[in-house]
Amino acid sequence: xxxxxxxxxxxxxxxxxxxxxxxxxxxxxxxxxxxxxxxxxxxxxxxxxxxxxxxxxxxxxxxxxxxxxxxxxxxxxxxxxxxxxxxxxxxxxxxxxxxxxxxxxxxxxxxxxxxxxxxxxxxxxxxxxxxxxxxxxxxx
Amino acid sequence: xxxxxxxxxxxxxxxxxxxxxxxxxxxxxxxxxxxxxxxxxxxxxxxxxxxxxxxxxxxxxxxxxxxxxxxxxxxxxxxxxxxxxxxxxxxxxxxxxxxxxxxxxxxxxxxxxxxxxxxxxxxxxxxxxxxxxxxxxxxxxxxxxxxxxxxxxxxxxxxxxxxx
Numbered sequence: 001x002x003x004x005x006x007x008x009x010x011x012x013x014x015x016x017x018x019x020x021x022x023x024x025x026x027x028x029x030x031x032x033x034x035x036x037x038x039x040x041x042x043x044x045x046x047x048x049x050x051x052x053x054x055x056x057x058x059x060x061x062x063x064x065x066x067x068x069x070x071x072x073x074x075x076x077x078x079x080x081x082x083x084x085x086x087x088x089x090x091x092x093x094x095x096x097x098x099x100x101x102x103x104x105x106x107x108x109x110x111x112x113x114x115x116x117x118x119x120x121x122x123x124x125x126x127x128x129x130x131x132x133x134x135x136x137x138x139x140x
Numbered sequence: 141x142x143x144x145x146x147x148x149x150x151x152x153x154x155x156x157x158x159x160x161x162x163x164x165x166x167x168x169x170x171x172x173x174x175x176x177x178x179x180x181x182x183x184x185x186x187x188x189x190x191x192x193x194x195x196x197x198x199x200x201x202x203x204x205x206x207x208x209x210x211x212x213x214x215x216x217x218x219x220x221x222x223x224x225x226x227x228x229x230x231x232x233x234x235x236x237x238x239x240x241x242x243x244x245x246x247x248x249x250x251x252x253x254x255x256x257x258x259x260x261x262x263x264x265x266x267x268x269x270x271x272x273x274x275x276x277x278x279x280x281x282x283x284x285x286x287x288x289x290x291x292x293x294x295x296x297x298x299x300x301x302x303x304x
Binding site: 002003009010014017018020022026029073080093095097123124131139 | 154158165166170171172174214217221234238239242250253258263267271
């Protein structure tokens with residue numbers, strides 16, 4: 001009886017939480033899909049490719065980082081497989097992408113907890129840059 | 141036509157993953173509620189708190205933190221919303237836990253993804269956890285300085301020690 005009652009409470013709570021998340025995440029999901037089909041990402045990546053040498057990465061890594069950040073991790077990983085990187089380069093890219101990825105969707109989820117989006121983006125992008133620089137210098 | 145077809149396939153795949161997430165949230169919520177009715181949640185919080193107290197979060201915030209770290213950010217956020225409404229977490233806890241989770245979440249799934257393409261799993265997990273701890277402590281420092289809530293934090297700690 002205790003289990004049944006608890007399950008009922010759990011189902012109601014799940015319904016409320018899901019509705020709260022779906023209201024905000026689905027519009028962002030549409031935005032990300034449109035971004036993927038408009039194919040604006042290669043142009044943005046070209047701007048950033050000269051900066052990649054500071055992280056010990058070739059210029060093509062810019063498209064991986066930009067795709068991973070603006071779309072999602074799966075997009076980033078698909079982009080990695082399109083080029084041939086060394087194991088060290090892949091690990092540095094992995095650290096960068098894991099610290100900062102899927103920004104439109106994930107910042108929306110955390111924004112729901114009243115943490116400002118701009119603060120989250122600053123934290124993630126700045127830590128990504130700082131720790132990728134450190135990793136490149138420390139790991140020879 | 142080709143593009144339309146591709147879009148429809150892509151879109152239905154997206155809908156499927158959203159439905160999967162909902163099923164997982166429902167399962168987590170029901171399991172948590174059943175565990176709570178048997179008092180397992182209090183037991184878990186008591187032990188997990190020993191690992192997480194140095195981050196400056198209170199007892200009820202440990203379980204949402206661990207759910208987020210191991211299962212994923214969406215599920216972490218869902219259980220934070222739930223605990224906050226139950227008044228098990230303070231506003232400070234929400235800010236610190238969400239800072240930690242935004243840098244370090246779903247470490248099992250994400251690490252396996254990158255391991256599969258040849259990244260070094262130890263480096264990526266270690267860097268991620270250490271970075272998240274450092275940034276959370278920095279945010280805690282600024283939050284305490286802005287809101288002068290260190291005293292409240294101490295009171296909470298005392299309260300928790302009394303309960304033990």
